[in-house]
Amino acid sequence: MTSTPQQTVLQSDRRRWFALAIVMTAAFMDLVDVTIVNIAIPSIQDDTGATFSQIQWITAGYALAFAAGLITGGRLGDIHGRKRLFLIGIAGFTLASALCGFAADPEMLVASRILQGGMAAMMVPQVLSIVHATFPAEERGKVFGLFGAVVGLGAVTGPLLGALLTEWNIAGLEWRPIFLINLPVGIAGLILGVKFISESKAPKALRLDLVGVVLVILGLLMLLYPLTRGRELGWPLWGYLSMAGSAVVFAALVAYEKHKARRDGSPLVELSLFKVKSFAAGIAVQTTFGVALGIFFLVWTLYMQIGLGWSPLKAGTTGIPFSIAVSAAAGMSVQKLVPRFGRKVLQAGALTMMAGLLIYIWEADRYGTGIAPWQMALPLVVMGVGMGLIVAPLTDAVLSDVPKEHAGSASGLINTVQQMGNALGLGLVSVVFFGSISDRLAPSAVGDAFAHAFMDSLWWVVAVLGIIFLVMFALPKRGGAGTIASPPVVAVEERAVERVPVS
Known part of the structure; x- marks a missing residue:
């Protein structure tokens, strides 16, 4: 029995939405994995006896491997096929997650996290490339909207999921389920991806640098x-x-x-892009913003769980107001504020984040180790609003003067330098946080020492945001049209793609 043209169209339509669900799930898995680990770090340290530098490398190793491999992963997808690289990435990510979950010592965990970051760099750049190959231009706005929702959900879900899995101590596995949960998701994504994702490559032959x-x-x-x-x-x-x-x-x-x-x-890097003033300034903003976030999120977790002695669940739920504020402000900045005020919105975001950090420093000093989660809500909401005003419109501002033929390379480079900044910030934690903590602390002195180190670290983040505010003057006063639809989360080569029949 032959299929009618209408049935063929319906089957094709169903296939591409299945493909979208698969790549979105993979992107969600990566986003959750970035945020889920921080909340479990004290549990990992207690269970494995990891040193502070090993703790840093559990997070920084992933960020470094991810940053170093992003551009390479995107280029390999262009050369050898986006579907093929996506499947290799998700298979490797799932295997690395299993190795993390069964790590026998801190060294194995660090090595497995580096492998996991490298595999994420193979998988993540293919996500929007596959979307571009699968959906016509008129439908991509809807798809990018869905992707934004997934990003927001990942930001909220990661810390909560990490807190719950650690708190429940499933089968006595302590922190290990935060990695093992990726196994069924990854295996399902691999099986369904083989069936439903269509292959695509760049029409022009490229070489890997x-x-x-x-x-x-x-x-x-x-x-x-x-x-x-x-x-x-x-x-x-x-x-x-x-x-x-x-x-x-x-x-x-x-x-x-x-x-x-x-x-x-x-x-590997399109250096001509740096001749565009707004792009060069935007790269500087992305890098320094990544440094600020890398410092803040790690020291915040250590402060709450080791310094204040909070449980993973208590620490995880404390961050909910921050995640909600980021999502709400991001939507408002794109839809309402940036069209009217342009660059000033991003600068207001930097100043708002600085205000939130200053409130946090004041409260941490005033209430000491007796501070309660509800008292942290105000500075976290203020910080979240500021971050939302920056992250959503920043890519549009950076890409506004970039020639369209280089938009894909520029997007990939933006995401890469932010990840590099994040890795640099995580590396600096040994200086700005652990540098002010004595190596020989009595148990009774841990709380106060971590609280003071946390406040010292926040002053560093305030200084970095001050630099960001000044550099933003080099961004265009008004963003360009059309670039804001591409979320600043994954590298994507925005060029014509040649469909390859599914094998």
Whole structure:
């Protein structure tokens, strides 16, 4: 029995919505995994005996591998097929999650987290690329709206889910279910992805810039490893030499990318984008904003659970007002405020976040270790509003003057530098937080020491946001049209795609 044209259209329509659900679930899994770990860190430390530098690498290792692999993952999808790379990524992410869940010691957990971040870098860039290949332009607005909802849900769900899974101590596994929960989701995504996702590639043959990849990873490691281990090792001379050497490596990267662009037009980083003033300023904003977030979220978790002695569930639910405020302000900024006030909205966001941090510092000092969750609600809501005013319209402001043919490369680079900034912020925690805590604390002194270290760290975040506010003056006063529809969460190559028949 042959299918009628109408049945064929319905089957195709059903397939692409199934494909959308699969890639959205994978994106949700990655977003949750980023936020779910922080809330379980004290439990991981108690169970495994991890040092503070190992704790940093459990979070920073993922961010570093994710950042270093994002552009590479997007380029590999263009070359070898987005479906293929997505399936490799989700399979690897699921395997790495299992290795995290069954890690026998902190070293294995750190290594597994680095692998997990690398696999996320293969999986995540394909999400919107698959959407572009699957949905016509007139339907993408609806799809991006759904994606924004998934991002918001992930931000709220991650800490709560991490708190519940840790608190329930399922089968005596302590923190391990926060990783093992990815297994059934990943396996289902892999099986359904093989069936429902259509393959697509870039129509123009591209080459992978392996030298560029190596230089990016080497430069980041030379900068971040000494920052993370420096305090623990007594700040040895090799650490300073390594950090100085990272600048040389990044200079070599710039020189090589110029050469690569002239030779075959296929560099890892499109350096011509930095000639656009708003883009260069936006990259600076994204990087420093990533640093601020990397510092805040880790020290906030350590402050609540180790300093104040709160349970994971109590700490997780404390963050709900923040997540709600971010989502609400993000929607308002895009729909109502940015069209009228442009760049001023982002600058107001930076100032609002600074105000929230100053309120938090005042309250932490006033109430000490007796502070209650409800007393944290005001600074968290103010901070959340400020963050929402920044994160939603920032990509539009950065891309407003970028030529359309480079929009995909620019989007990928924006996301990459934010992740790099996040990894740098996590590395700096050893300086701004642990640097003010004595190595030999009596149990009775832990609370006060962590509270003071938390306040010191927040002053650093205030300073970073002050820099962000000033750099924002280089952004265009008004954002460009149309770029704001692409969420600033994943790298996506916005160019024509060639459909390849599903095997």
